Amino acid sequence: MIPISKPVITNDEIKAVINVLKSGIIASGPKVKEFEENLKKFLNVNNVIATSNGTSALHSALFGFDIKRGDKVITPSFTFIATANSILHCGAEPIFADIKEETFNIDPDSVENILKKDKKKKIKAIIVVHLYGRVCEMPAFINLAKKYKLLLIEDAAQAHGAKLNGKMAGTFGDVAAFSLYATKNITTAEGGFIALNNNEIAAKIRSFINHGQKKVYYHTMLGYNYRMTDIEAAIGIVQLQKLDEFNEKRRKNANKIKEILKNYEWVLIPEDKKNEYNIYHQFTIRVNKKIRDKLLKSLNESGIGAKIFYPIPIHKQPFYKKILQKNISLPVTEKVSLEVISLPVHPLLDERYFSLLNEVFSKFSRSI
Numbered sequence: 001m002i003p004i005s006k007p008v009i010t011n012d013e014i015k016a017v018i019n020v021l022k023s024g025i026i027a028s029g030p031k032v033k034e035f036e037e038n039l040k041k042f043l044n045v046n047n048v049i050a051t052s053n054g055t056s057a058l059h060s061a062l063f064g065f066d067i068k069r070g071d072k073v074i075t076p077s078f079t080f081i082a083t084a085n086s087i088l089h090c091g092a093e094p095i096f097a098d099i100k101e102e103t104f105n106i107d108p109d110s111v112e113n114i115l116k117k118d119k120k121k122k123i124k125a126i127i128v129v130h131l132y133g134r135v136c137e138m139p140a141f142i143n144l145a146k147k148y149k150l151l152l153i154e155d156a157a158q159a160h161g162a163k164l165n166g167k168m169a170g171t172f173g174d175v176a177a178f179s180l181y182a183t184k185n186i187t188t189a190e191g192g193f194i195a196l197n198n199n200e201i202a203a204k205i206r207s208f209i210n211h212g213q214k215k216v217y218y219h220t221m222l223g224y225n226y227r228m229t230d231i232e233a234a235i236g237i238v239q240l241q242k243l244d245e246f247n248e249k250r251r252k253n254a255n256k257i258k259e260i261l262k263n264y265e266w267v268l269i270p271e272d273k274k275n276e277y278n279i280y281h282q283f284t285i286r287v288n289k290k291i292r293d294k295l296l297k298s299l300n301e302s303g304i305g306a307k308i309f310y311p312i313p314i315h316k317q318p319f320y321k322k323i324l325q326k327n328i329s330l331p332v333t334e335k336v337s338l339e340v341i342s343l344p345v346h347p348l349l350d351e352r353y354f355s356l357l358n359e360v361f362s363k364f365s366r367s368i
Helices: 011-023 030-043 054-064 082-089 108-116 138-148 199-208 230-261 289-301 318-323 331-337 351-367
Strands: 047-051 072-076 093-097 123-129 151-155 175-179 192-196 213-215 283-286 340-343
Touching (some): 030 047, 054 199, 082 123, 093 108, 138 151, 230 351
16 A cells, blocks of 8 residues: 555664664753754744644644633634644634635635624634645735734644745744644654744743743643653654755655646646645545545555545534534535545655556546
8 A cells, every 4th residue: 555644764863763762861852952943943933842742732832822711713624623622722712714625725705704703802813724735825814813913823734844925834923833743744753843933922832831830840830741852853853854855755746646637627636826835745636526435445445545634624523513603604614525535645655656546547537
C-alpha cells in the first residue's frame, strides 16, 4: 500500500535523537530552546513556544488571549475536530461558519453574516484554518477582525511554509498554532508550537504550558504540562532545515497528479492562484458523491492509500450534536464532505505511484 502520508526520517534525525539520549537531558531543555529560536527566525516572529502537540498549542493560544466561559469563537466545521475542541477546553462556544467550495477554507462572507447577528457581542475571536496547506483569504479576515474588534487566530497545523502574497502562514493574525504530528509536512512525532509577537502574552502562555509556574515551584495560575521534549525538538531542528525541500517536492508531486487528472472532467482538482504558495499537506480532489466511495474503494484495492479528510463535519459529530444548537446550516461544508478524496502527495512517492494512479483513474473512468 502506498500510504497517504509518510514521515521522511533519515540518519540525520536518528543521529540527532541519539545525541540527545547520550546527553542525559531528554525532557524539555536546550534542544527545545534551540528549536524555538530556529522557528522564530523561520517565521520572523518575536516568540515561538514549543508544545506537546497541535491541540495543546491551540488551547494555550486561546488561553493566552483570555478566551473563556461565555465567549464565542467562529471557526469552520470542515476541519480536524481539535480546532473546535480547543475552544471547548477554554469553556467557550464554537460557532461554525461555512467554507468555499474551490478552496475548502473558511468563507469570509459566511463569517460576516454570523458577526452581523451577534447583537450581544459574545463573539470574541475567529479561528481560521489553513486547510490542506493552503492559506485562507487573510486580508479579508484581518479586515473583519479590525471591524468587529476580534482576536484573529490561525490554525496553521497543516500549513508549515505556506504563503499568501509572499507572507507566511502563521504570521497574519494575533497568534498561530502549528502541529508537528507524524503526518505533517515536518514532524517531531508528536508536538506543536505557538507563534506570536506579543511578549507579555507569550510569557503567560509559557507559564500555562508549565503547570502555571512563573519561577521554579512558584505557581500563579492553573496550568498544564504541555511541554515538548528535547528528543522531539532534536528531530524538529533537523526537519526544519529540510522543510523547503519537502514542500517543493510536494508541489512537484501535486503538478504530476494534476497532469494525470486533468483528462477526467468528472474530477475537480485544486488550482493555485498566482499569489499563493500551496504546500499541499493534502492533495484533495472532488468527485460526485454518488461515485466517491466507489472511487475510494478502487484506489485502496489497487494499493493507493487514499483517504477522506473529513467525512463527517464537526457539527455533525455525535458529541457536538448533543451540545450545539439544532438546525445549523452549512450547505457547502456538508456538500463537500461527501465529495472529497485526498490522494498521496508526500515527498517519498516515486514514478510507480503516478503510473498506478493513472491506471486506476483510467480504468475507473471507463466504468462510470
